[in-house]
Amino acid sequence: METLKVVIADDDHPSRMILKHFLDLFIDYRIVGEAEDGKELIELILHKKPDIALVDINMPGLNGLEAVKICKEKAPQLQVIFTTGFDEFAAEAFDVSAADYVIKPIERTRLFLALEKARKGFEVAKQSVMKSHNANQKIAVKSYNTLLYLVVDEILFIEKKARKTVIHTTDHCYETTETLQEIEETLPSYFYKTHRSFIVNLKKITRIEASGETYLAYFAKCSKVAYISKLKIYNVQSLLVN
Template identity: 55%
Template sequence: MNDLKVVIADDDAVSRAILRNFVRLFPNYDVVAEAATGKELLQLTFELRPHIVLVDIYMPELDGMEAVKLCRQFLPSVQVIFTTGDDQFAVKAFEISATDYIVKPVERIRLFQALEKARTFIEIVNQPVTSMKPLNKRLEIRMKHSIVWLPMEDILFVEKENRKTIIHTADEQYETTLPLNEVEKRLTHCFFKTHRSYIVNLKKVVKITHVGETYKVHFFSCEKVAYISKLKFHEVQRRMVTIHL
């Protein structure tokens, strides 16, 4: 892969210089532009189509959070690393699928780790589609007195409950004795095991919220929720980028 294009956005010139000098120490990353406002970041992202943006939260004209949301509208694949002096926006940052969130003062090693995480996300996005699981259109569910062939796109998530496995759609739920791991093998690449007891259709996710040591998954027009373990959260982020491109 060629060098990844990086744009730095921060209203403080000293902070931009620190980030620029750090990035120059790392191979395979190239700072192509700097922005002092959210509007400048928006324009540069549109013109240069960077792979990665390093963004402060507090900036004039348009704050970093809002600027990133707008950037993602025309460049969904851009990887966002927030670098800010305030830790209170971390959950909101991850809700909009930020790659990482670094609290200032930024340390060189910490920045490198975040950039490498962004590189991993980009490599996943660029993987050939042929490496994904085959696309089966329906899931066969065998129950006590019937067999159901459920369209994959109707499934929101699959849940393990005691010795039962429950497949949830927006309107119905189907119980089977088939183990969760066996169900996982039969699902398409849109599904991911987010927790030891949950497999989620990532195409159906509309919001993720932080609850204690786990994350709650919300679906459109549905009160049912699933869960993501703390250890699986970043992997979910990576896969969400791939799924929604």
């Protein structure tokens, strides 16, 4: 399990000591900094880039709620657990997408549950960022005297044809002299070599049909097909459902 970085923001020293003691018992969480007010918390977020922040609300100067609003603008993936002696701020806390709201005195089990909730929120946020990145990611491909920049997520499959390599999208085909292996090295993990002459975007497959000694991969809103060898079909089926 990935170890997540945690910061603690609380103006009360004994409260920070209690949180540090509990966090030392949880091996999947590592403290990377402490703050005594909202301003220090913002500086910690910028410099330490934690995954989770344990934040008291009533702090001098900039309070916890105000600081978290600023922190969320700078670090949207940050998961916040408010730790406070008052319950009247719960609605405001969840307005800033807090992972949890824990009332003092804090118990170890309650803190652990809050951390696990924050972990799930962090993983969802991380996946969302990765999907957004993949959707806009481009690769550079040489095509005769032109350098093409193709959006990775629009590629259905890449096919080797004689001495050329053809990259297929829903509406276009792009020829290149680069080899399948050279292109494969630039692609994310959801592209898979299904046949000695085909690399396929597994995310785009809508169905697979047997055709003699081989299999055909079909794609949405497209008449093009890619080949899957008999030796690779079980691997492909496994990857599609996992």
